[in-house]
Amino acid sequence: MKRSLTFLLALSMMGASTACVRVVNNSQDRMIPPEIGQSLRSGRTTYSDVLVRLGPPSDIGNLAEGFFFRYRNTTSSGFQILARLHILVKFGVAFGGGDISTLLLYFDQDGVLDRWILDSYPEDLGWGYVAGHFGSPNPHLHFEFIPNPTGVHRWGMNLLERPFPQKQSSSAEN
Amino acid sequence: MRWFITLFMLISVCALTACSGSGRRVGIPNRWRSPDIQFTTNKTTEEDVLRILGPPSQIVAIHQRTVYFYVLEETSSLRLGLLIFAWSSFDVEYDRAIFFFDKNGRLEKYALSPKSLVYEDD
Incomplete structure (x- = not known):
């Protein structure tokens, strides 16, 4: 009887003191085939050719001298590990990353490809750790530190600083 | 007593295990996937498409062309x-x-998306 009680007590302690691992995966829209660039020819490829190869775009818009197609794909994943002793303390770390791929195609009024750009932005979602009093509703007993915040703000700034793609650059790649 | 401990462990493990899934659809029903519907270039008109598929998600006018854009979004977790x-x-x-x-x-x-969502006849 004493042995069984000890076993149950040990089991309860194990249940109360746990370490959790959490993995998260997100994706939005289909992948853009990286080799698509080899089949795009400025001045020759038509919007019809692009539709046959890739299907409808994520976005379409009107321009002063033509129109554009935009294909977009987003993936992200995260990992989190949390150790906790219920009602007492918890400690955990988390980090994640992602990738944003965009293919932008500009067509003239006749629907012929004028210029295009394919780019991928590896997105650092940052990492951080948490420590706190697990059961307390008091936020002062819960600390979160994010030494490396998500790079999305830096990405926005970089995007604004980036030079607009020139027609020659896409033509030169062909 | 042994069977009691085994039962207790089994219940504990089951109670602490969960699985869930969810999904939702937003947008225009994908009637364009219906095997009964066919679109023919130089023959099908704007009125035909509107009658079959209903109002589009987006209409874009681009230099003597009109574009109807239909989108169905499916989220699954x-x-x-x-x-x-x-x-x-x-x-x-x-x-x-x-x-x-x-x-x-x-x-x-x-053009239709290369990968189709399941067509649900409404």
Whole structure:
């Protein structure tokens, strides 16, 4: 009887003191085939050719001298590990990353490809750790530190600083 | 007593394990996937498409062309929670149809997403 009680007590302690691992995966829209660039020819490829190869775009818009197609794909994943002793303390770390791929195609009024750009932005979602009093509703007993915040703000700034793609650059790649 | 402990452990493990999934659809029903519907270039008109598929998600006018853009979005998520390990995924997929009409309202070109969502006849 004493042995069984000890076993149950040990089991309860194990249940109360746990370490959790959490993995998260997100994706939005289909992948853009990286080799698509080899089949795009400025001045020759038509919007019809692009539709046959890739299907409808994520976005379409009107321009002063033509129109554009935009294909977009987003993936992200995260990992989190949390150790906790219920009602007492918890400690955990988390980090994640992602990738944003965009293919932008500009067509003239006749629907012929004028210029295009394919780019991928590896997105650092940052990492951080948490420590706190697990059961307390008091936020002062819960600390979160994010030494490396998500790079999305830096990405926005970089995007604004980036030079607009020139027609020659896409033509030169062909 | 041994069977009691075994039962207790089994119940504990089961109670601390969970699995869930969810999904939702937003947008225009993908009738363009119906095997009964066919679109023919230079023959199908804007009125035909509107009658069959209903109002589009987006209309764009581009230099003597009119574009009808139909979008159906499907979100699916799956979560698995074990005793000390949890996994989840969240996916968003689209089924799109795009129709280009010339200035006379005749179908010039159309395209469907390479990967279709399951067609649900409404």
